[in-house]
Structures are given as structure tokens and as C-alpha cells.
Amino acid sequence: MLRIPHHARWAIVVPLLLIAAALTACQTGVQSDAPFTTNDSTQAPYTADRQTSADATLINMTIANRASDLARADLRVRQGQTVRLAFDADEAGEIHLHGYDLTAAVAPGQPGVITLDAHTAGGFGINFHVFAPADAAATNGKPAASNDSHSHDHSSGHAAKPESIDAGAPIAVAIAAQVESKGTVDVAIDTEAWQWAPDQVDAPHVPGTGHAHIYVDGVKISRVFAPSYRLTGLTPGAHEIRVTLNSNNHHELLRDGLIVEARTLVTIPHYDITAAGSAPDDGHGHSSREIIAEVHLGNLEVYP
Ligand SMILES: [Cu+2]
Structure with missing residues (x-):
């Protein structure tokens, strides 16, 4: 080439x-x-x-x-x-x-x-x-969560990761990502046959209710308890955002044997990550990938 x-x-x-x-x-x-x-x-x-x-x-x-x-x-x-x-x-x-x-x-x-x-x-x-995948060695390669952060990451906690379980309801999820300035992405989460149950976290599974987990480039960022979530601190370049619907007790949910999830790719335009407030974008989205x-x-x- x-x-x-x-x-x-x-x-x-x-x-x-x-x-x-x-x-x-x-x-x-x-x-x-x-x-x-x-x-x-x-x-x-x-x-x-x-x-x-x-x-x-x-x-x-x-x-x-x-x-x-x-x-x-x-x-x-x-x-x-x-x-x-x-x-x-x-x-x-x-x-x-x-x-x-x-x-x-x-x-x-x-x-x-x-x-x-x-x-x-x-x-x-x-x-x-x-x-290229996110550079795990770079400290700025790990996006920060701006809300709903939990100090307890149950995917790497003391217990084994919960197995996936059948959702027990015809649930579905779709996401739409809106790239804002300086590494911020607003993620809208559209669900079907689903009730957000933030007050039931850690409770037993109730079909059709629960919360979501959000990942960037395969790394879990946070639990999500509402139909929108703001990611911040993403580095310039391409990132994959993934959202799963989870039971109250954090199992990934299956419908027809498939994990109920949605993924999308976003491209963060170049911005100066070391100097907030500087001109963020060269206007050419291809250049930084x-x-x-x-x-x-x-x-x-x-x-x-
Ligand atoms: Cu969870």
C-alpha cells in the first residue's frame, strides 16, 4: 500500500x-x-x-x-x-x-x-x-467513568465471574453513541421488555429487570442503571463500546442462547490529552487512527 x-x-x-x-x-x-x-x-x-x-x-x-x-x-x-x-x-x-x-x-x-x-x-x-487495540500500557489509554463508578469490580473480585443465565424474558438492547469533544462519548441505551432496577442491585434475578454493564475495548468500565451513560477520557482513535444487560446479581443474560448485548465503534478525533482546553480536532477523523x-x-x- x-x-x-x-x-x-x-x-x-x-x-x-x-x-x-x-x-x-x-x-x-x-x-x-x-x-x-x-x-x-x-x-x-x-x-x-x-x-x-x-x-x-x-x-x-x-x-x-x-x-x-x-x-x-x-x-x-x-x-x-x-x-x-x-x-x-x-x-x-x-x-x-x-x-x-x-x-x-x-x-x-x-x-x-x-x-x-x-x-x-x-x-x-x-x-x-x-x-490497533487500546494500548493497555498507556495510562491515558484507559477511559474513565464519570458516573456510576463502583469501587467493587465484580468481574475481577473474589468470586468467579457469574455464568450467563437465560433472561427469562424477550429482552433486547441497542445502543447509539454520540461522540462529543475531548474524548467524551454519550451512549444511549435502548431496551425492550426491560425495566431498570437500580435499587435491586445484588438482589436475586427477576426476569425483565436488572442493570447494564458497559465496556470499552473489552475492558469493563462500570455498571449502568439508566438508559444513558457518559464515557469520558477516551483516547483519540477507534474504540469499541459494548453494553450487556445483566441480572440484579450481575449475570450476563441470554436470549435464545446468545448474550444480550450491543456493540458499536466510535472514533475519537485527535485532541491534546495533556492540555485540556487546547484545540481538540484537526477536522480529519481518519488521521488519528x-x-x-x-x-x-x-x-x-x-x-x-
Ligand atoms: Cu452488574
């Missing part, structure tokens, strides 16, 4: 892709590997797990071991269509559709989706960025 600035790189590569696409289009008549029809979107020359309708094309990609399960022909769409790319990954990271310059965060159990109006023909790289792997998953080929 060329080590030149992100935007400069695309100033070079996009024109090349457009030229390549033009050349490819000229050769469509003699290509034998992957038929492409321009007059009937329901004729389905595709082999992947996808559906095509008159106005939208849905493509589902599964990423395992940093590789895509889709063949080249599966990533062909017609110019002018609305395209919905859904990514299921076994590792947290970010999908980047080059050219259109669209991104989506993915994590295990949390698919990422990129929706685009394929107005421009060409071949557009789909890359998977994997970010340390990408430890960039995997090319394929090209979205938009045909005229």
Missing part, C-alpha cells in the same frame, strides 16, 4: 479506476466469466446471496479471517441503482468503499451497512480496516 496521504492517494487511483472501468466496459462483449445484463435487473446473472429489484440491489458479504466470501461477479451492479451493501464480520473494524468514500463500522454480531446511489460507473475498492491491517475485499463494479 502506498504510504501517501489518504486523499492524495485517491486523486491518483480514482482516475485509474475510471480508465480501467472504461476499458473493461469495452471488453464486456468478450468476457465469459461473469455475464452482465443491462436490460433486465430481474434476470439475475449473480450467484451470491443477493436480491435485485427494479430500484435496489442488496449485496450481503461475510468477512471471515479477513477475507470476503463474494466472487467478483457478485459485486457487479448497474449504474443508477440504489445499492445496499451489508457486511457481517468476525472481527471489529471499518469497511471503506473507496471512490464513493463511504464507511461503515462492523463488529461480530453487528453488521455494517453502506447504502449508495451508484451514480458513477467504475470499479471501487472495498477495503476492511482493522484498528492507527490501522494495523488493511484488507482488500473486492471491487464494487458499477456498470453503465
Whole structure:
């Protein structure tokens, strides 16, 4: 991979892709590997797990071991269509559709989706960025909790970590993270079939009630007793936020055998962590992330 600035790189590569696409289009008549029809979107020359309708094309990609399960022909769409790319990954990271310059965060159990109006023909790289984990050695790498902090961390306490138990109710959780300035993130927690029970902490399990636990990059930060939580002190870069719903006695809860949890990736813009009050952001969210792997998953080929 060329080590030149992100935007400069695309100033070079996009024109090349457009030229390549033009050349490819000229050769469509003699290509034998992957038929492409321009007059009937329901004729389905595709082999992947996808559906095509008159106005939208849905493509589902599964990423395992940093590789895509889709063949080249599966990533062909017609110019002018609305395209919905859904990514299921076994590792947290970010999908980047080059050219259109669209991104989506993915994590295990949390698919990422990129929706685009394929107005421009060409071949557009789909890359998977994997970010460095939080630096456990750095003292500022550990985010601080600003509320609901408990001195007693029951995940590393005297007793063994409680086993997961069945929720006993059709509970569900979803989270939305709002990145504020200087390493602060507001996390909104949306629950179904669930009552927050802050006064019942440590009491026996009551189906459909309890509290939550919040983690950053796999490290437990705090118990949560309300549908919003403010994280502070996150370092610049990418972080995974995870929230589990827990019984009063701190078991992780299972629904249909799966832990009831929600995850999301956030990117903290650069700010000066040693001098509070200084200008926090260079305005370019990509600049501070340390990408430890960039995997090319394929090209979205938009045909005229
Ligand atoms: Cu707990």
C-alpha cells in the first residue's frame, strides 16, 4: 500500500479506476466469466446471496479471517441503482468503499451497512480496516467513568465471574453513541421488555429487570442503571463500546442462547490529552487512527 496521504492517494487511483472501468466496459462483449445484463435487473446473472429489484440491489458479504466470501461477479451492479451493501464480520473494524468514500463500522454480531446511489460507473475498492487495540500500557489509554463508578469490580473480585443465565424474558438492547469533544462519548441505551432496577442491585434475578454493564475495548468500565451513560477520557482513535444487560446479581443474560448485548465503534478525533482546553480536532477523523491491517475485499463494479 502506498504510504501517501489518504486523499492524495485517491486523486491518483480514482482516475485509474475510471480508465480501467472504461476499458473493461469495452471488453464486456468478450468476457465469459461473469455475464452482465443491462436490460433486465430481474434476470439475475449473480450467484451470491443477493436480491435485485427494479430500484435496489442488496449485496450481503461475510468477512471471515479477513477475507470476503463474494466472487467478483457478485459485486457487479448497474449504474443508477440504489445499492445496499451489508457486511457481517468476525472481527471489529471499518469497511471503506473507496471512490464513493463511504464507511461503515462492523463488529461480530453487528453488521455494517453502506447504502449508495451508484451514480458513477467504475470499479471501487472495498477495503476492511482493522484498528490497533487500546494500548493497555498507556495510562491515558484507559477511559474513565464519570458516573456510576463502583469501587467493587465484580468481574475481577473474589468470586468467579457469574455464568450467563437465560433472561427469562424477550429482552433486547441497542445502543447509539454520540461522540462529543475531548474524548467524551454519550451512549444511549435502548431496551425492550426491560425495566431498570437500580435499587435491586445484588438482589436475586427477576426476569425483565436488572442493570447494564458497559465496556470499552473489552475492558469493563462500570455498571449502568439508566438508559444513558457518559464515557469520558477516551483516547483519540477507534474504540469499541459494548453494553450487556445483566441480572440484579450481575449475570450476563441470554436470549435464545446468545448474550444480550450491543456493540458499536466510535472514533475519537485527535485532541491534546495533556492540555485540556487546547484545540481538540484537526477536522480529519481518519488521521488519528492507527490501522494495523488493511484488507482488500473486492471491487464494487458499477456498470453503465
Ligand atoms: Cu452488574
